[in-house]
Amino acid sequence: MTEYRLPDHLREAQHYINGTTTASTGSGTIPVLDPATAQQITTTAAGTTADLDTAVEAAHDAFRSGVWSRLSGRERSRVLIRVAQLFREHAEEIAQVESLDVGKPISLARAVDVNTAADTYEYAASLAQNLDGAVRRVPLPAHAYTQREPLGVVAAITPFNFPLILSTSKIAIALAAGNTVVHKPAEDTPLSALLTARLLSEAGVPDGVYNVVTGYGSDLGDHLTAHPRVAKVAFTGSTQTGAHVAAVAGQALRPVTAELGGNAANIIFADADLPKAVETTISAFVFNTGQFCMGGPRLLVERPVYEHVLEALAGAVPHVPFGDPRDPGTVIGPLANRRQLEKVAAAVEQARAAGARVVTGGEPAEINGGFFYRPTVLADVANSAEAVQQEIFGPVLTVQPFDTEQEAVELANSTDYGLAAGIQTGSISRAHRVADALEAGIIWVNAWGMLDPAMPFGGVKSSGWGRENGPEQMEAYTRTKSVIIAIDPAPEDQTPDAEDAS
């Protein structure tokens, strides 16, 4: 394997608070493992609630000082554009760190993670410049207008699978709006947050505006979510944790955006371009080693082409480059941690016991002691099976046949989740009809995974509340203030009537 050495500051096991690395008040640390070898690469601080208090206080003071919140949108925009430039200048270092931390194929980290983060800062910069209100013509003796204001301290809590992108999708818009941030990254994959802190500072984001406290969600989550100085909670993670976070935030009357689990259906109709549909299906379920909330782990295939598609998958999937994430040719790497590996293995065993046919894969792979699971296709899986109804979050595809368009829609909508869905068809009318009927926040037609900071994403049902990206996201990071200024009637002697009479 090609060795990459972490920069020294990522070996310090410290938080980043008020513009500087800060030791934890506790002595606990969390090992950070390289998922490709299960070897420890560094440790981070297991933060305490006292650490969180310091970070929230710093963020609150920075907000109140106006050093960021009172800048014009254009000034904030300039800084965010500089952040994007720095991400591009440091692209290789960021990609290497993200790949090492998550076990993500380096080609993916280079092409997707770093570029998406930079694009997201640039897009947020454009929104910062357009934070205007509206004049309302109301039937009152008044001039009435609205203005948008930042909320205050945003608590960002993020998951392990796309640490950089899913942090950026909160930080960039929060900062664009003039908020300050306390970020608790996932315990397994905290490194890109610590890199981000340095780059934001270098770009000119003032001290205290972005703070990182590393640690276990179980130790820190409730304290951060219900902290009296936190104005909003931005959470991405599992449905189970999200429901808990929403309950705690609700009790404390904090607004929450919650981007939660997904279990998307990908529907292949017999009229699709089948070779392309199979290629799309593979990339939809192996992208990021299946640890993609908007991945396509449930394949529904119209019965006349069901066996043909299974044969094509059986032929192609074992040849998708699988192994060392540092090899630029690798498409599928290890899972991000042992917990994921065990979860995926258990889900496949359960499906097999429930009668699923293993078309390919179906077992872990012994590669350098890392958390590898072979890309797996399971056919004839009952719709009620846990492998279909629950999110597996690994490189596993379940395949089910259907006979009619209506049945396909019913199967696609039959889980509690609703984050994404895909339609592979040659009929434009069918694409519109089915897209309209699917219960999901984003639908791809003859494609999978195309995203852009300008296009909102988010869930329906148990996949969450709120939207990230697009202009819509600004709603969740600002509040509207109405200003109504009375206009006195003209003095009697100056009214036109009074003038006429004289």
Ligand code: NAD
């Ligand atoms: P997770 O819910 O286990 O953890 C997410 C974050 O929550 C981590 O930072 C964790 O430390 C923290 N946390 C844990 N307990 C907490 C508590 N009591 N209070 C507050 N925070 C707490 O999720 P994960 O395993 O890291 O991520 C995988 C999940 O995230 C999958 O379900 C995936 O679908 C989902 N996800 C959703 C999206 C989306 O945009 N909808 C994107 C990526 C991942």
